[in-house]
Structure formats: structure tokens, C-alpha cells
Amino acid sequence: MLATIALGAAQSPWGVASGAIARHLVATSLTILRGAFLANYISEKLVGYLGGVLFLVFVVATLFGVF
Incomplete structure (x- = not known):
């Protein structure tokens, strides 16, 4: 998204x-x-x-400051 905004400012929208x-x-x-x-x-x-297991993995990783 940021690249599109920057490109839109520099080139033809x-x-x-x-x-x-x-x-x-x-x-x-x-x-x-x-x-x-x-x-x-x-x-x-x-x-x-x-999907549920991955969600729980990300919750635990976030709690331990991995991200």
C-alpha cells in the first residue's frame, strides 16, 4: 500500500x-x-x-515476545 501511495505521488495517479x-x-x-x-x-x-492451531501458536508467540 505504501509503495502504491508513493508511486501515485511520483507518477501518473x-x-x-x-x-x-x-x-x-x-x-x-x-x-x-x-x-x-x-x-x-x-x-x-x-x-x-x-486455522485455530495457527491462531493459538501466534497468541503464544506474541505473549512471549517473539513478534
Whole structure:
């Protein structure tokens, strides 16, 4: 985001906005395709459990000042 703001100040705002929108479109599309592919191999329940475990790991790491 900061790079987009800096680039918008130095270059054409319309060009920067167009590039940022195009990049977001590509990134979102790839994420959706990867998610659809992984949904064939990983259950939704497993994703929920993994997300919960990662959340707890980050909580503990934050409490101990790792971040």
C-alpha cells in the first residue's frame, strides 16, 4: 500500500490506480483458483482446525515476545 501511495505521488495517479487494480484482480483470481484446487484435497473441517492451531501458536508467540 505504501509503495502504491508513493508511486501515485511520483507518477501518473491514473496509471498507478490502473496497475493496482489489475494486480489485485490477478492476485485474487489466482487465490480463488488455488482455493478451488485445494478444496478437492483438504476438508473444510481440517482447514478450520489448522486455522485455530495457527491462531493459538501466534497468541503464544506474541505473549512471549517473539513478534
